[in-house]
Amino acid sequence: MIFGAELQAWYLQHKRxxxxxxxxxxxxxxxxxxxxQQTRVEQGLPYYLRFVERFKTVVDFANAxxxxxxxxxxxxxxxSRGRNMHKAxxxxxxxxxxxxxxxxxxxxTLPGVGEYTAAAISxxxxxxxxxxxxxxxxxxxxRYYGINIPINSTEGKKVFATIAKENLDQQQPALYNQAIMxxxxxxxxxxxxxxxxxxxxxxxxxLLQGEVDQLPVKLKxxxxxxxxxxxxxxxxxxxxxxxxxxGGDVWQNLYxxxxxxxxxxxxxxxxxxxxxxxxxxxxxxNINILQKQTKHVLSHQNIYATFFEVRLAGSLIxxxxxxxxxxxxxxxxxxxxxxxxxxxxxSNF
Numbered sequence: 001m002i003f004g005a006e007l008q009a010w011y012l013q014h015k016r017x018x019x020x021x022x023x024x025x026x027x028x029x030x031x032x033x034x035x036x037q038q039t040r041v042e043q044g045l046p047y048y049l050r051f052v053e054r055f056k057t058v059v060d061f062a063n064a065x066x067x068x069x070x071x072x073x074x075x076x077x078x079x080s081r082g083r084n085m086h087k088a089x090x091x092x093x094x095x096x097x098x099x100x101x102x103x104x105x106x107x108x109t110l111p112g113v114g115e116y117t118a119a120a121i122s123x124x125x126x127x128x129x130x131x132x133x134x135x136x137x138x139x140x141x142x143r144y145y146g147i148n149i150p151i152n153s154t155e156g157k158k159v160f161a162t163i164a165k166e167n168l169d170q171q172q173p174a175l176y177n178q179a180i181m182x183x184x185x186x187x188x189x190x191x192x193x194x195x196x197x198x199x200x201x202x203x204x205x206x207l208l209q210g211e212v213d214q215l216p217v218k219l220k221x222x223x224x225x226x227x228x229x230x231x232x233x234x235x236x237x238x239x240x241x242x243x244x245x246x247g248g249d250v251w252q253n254l255y256x257x258x259x260x261x262x263x264x265x266x267x268x269x270x271x272x273x274x275x276x277x278x279x280x281x282x283x284x285x286n287i288n289i290l291q292k293q294t295k296h297v298l299s300h301q302n303i304y305a306t307f308f309e310v311r312l313a314g315s316l317i318x319x320x321x322x323x324x325x326x327x328x329x330x331x332x333x334x335x336x337x338x339x340x341x342x343x344x345x346x347s348n349f
Contacts, residue, residue, distance in 0.1 A: 003144070004167050004176050006199050011179035016041070016186065020048065021178065026100040026125040027058040027092075033117050034085055038078050041185070047076055059098040062089035070254060070335035077298075077338055079251060084112025102126035123173045131164035132177045133157075136184025141167075142216035143188060146205030150219045226302045228265055229339075231257040232277070233290060234310040239325040240349070242334065246322065250298060251337040257307070258323055265293060265304065280320065284313035290347065296339050305339055 015021075018041065020032035031051055035044045050072055055061040061069070066086050073082035088110040092100050101107055102125045107118035119130035138151040141163055149156040169176040187194050195207050206212045234241040243258045245251050260266070260276050268287060271277055277285070291307040326334065328349060336344070 007179040026102045058092050062093040087111040129170050129173045131168040136181045140184045140188045143206035151216045228262045229305040230260040231307045242326045243323050254337045255334040256340045286311045
């Protein structure tokens with residue numbers, strides 16, 4: 001109880017001023033929590049403000065086209081979050097009369113809402129006694145109590161869930177949850193934590209044992225797969241050829257340039273002789289490099305992308321069903337993944 005009381009006292013003095021903390025609106029809290037998954041507050045805040053302005057209610061969100069959602073999401077990455085949000089909003093509209101649920105068990109039934117998110121929304125919007133467990137909380141608890149069980153192991157999740165529940169303030173769960181999350185984010189940081197000014201410096205196991213840099217422990221992720229993307233950019237006066245990605249892979253339903261994927265870096269002659277290139281652009285077409293190979297890191301994948309400009313001797317021979325010309329002035333309206341979005345920002349399109 002002393003541990004939780006100290007955290008809450010610290011929080012009341014040092015908490016960050018964030019707009020979703022000024023409301024009990026479960027829809028807005030849900031927006032913030034999903035946006036901030038895998039995303040720093042500084043990066044996520046502008047997105048939150050744009051979503052709240054564009055879709056003032058969960059019904060407005062549900063009634064939007066998925067392309068509109070993904071377009072606003074552009075640059076955040078992990079686009080499945082945006083798609084799951086659209087599905088969840090539709091369920092709230094259709095099954096709950098547009099009233100966003102606030103109880104933990106119901107929240108868990110919504111697409112994209114896991115145990116952490118359900119605990120956060122239910123405690124912040126409804127003061128339900130549910131303990132949150134995110135990366136910040138794992139780090140604080142592992143260091144303070146000296147727990148070296150991997151946080152991403154089955155045993156670790158059970159141990160930390162038990163300790164989190166034991167520490168939860170049953171009367172003020174929202175305040176406690178916000179406190180421990182903020183403490184981990186701005187004080188007990190992953191690197192260079194502020195141990196010298198910490199109120200727990202006399203009782204923190206990791207600090208007393210010199211193990212701050214060793215905790216928390218995490219099992220190594222599986223090796224990343226390397227993929228090589230060769231983008232083909234064909235302009236036609238004031239238009240450019242674009243391709244919409246299908247399902248079953250990264251960046252589902254997002255727009256990019258026509259693509260040749262390979263298992264290694266390809267030379268220009270190899271691309272010119274590639275079956276897809278010859279079939280769709282012809283033997284007489286030529287290319288030059290617009291952007292040299294750059295690395296883009298995803299979960300368990302490393303994308304090595306090179307951008308080529310295609311120059312035709314004649315007309316496009318055969319256009320794939322997923323390809324279409326888009327006016328340059330309309331490019332900004334398309335939902336594009338970060339790799340394409342960043343390229344366009346840095347180029348002269």
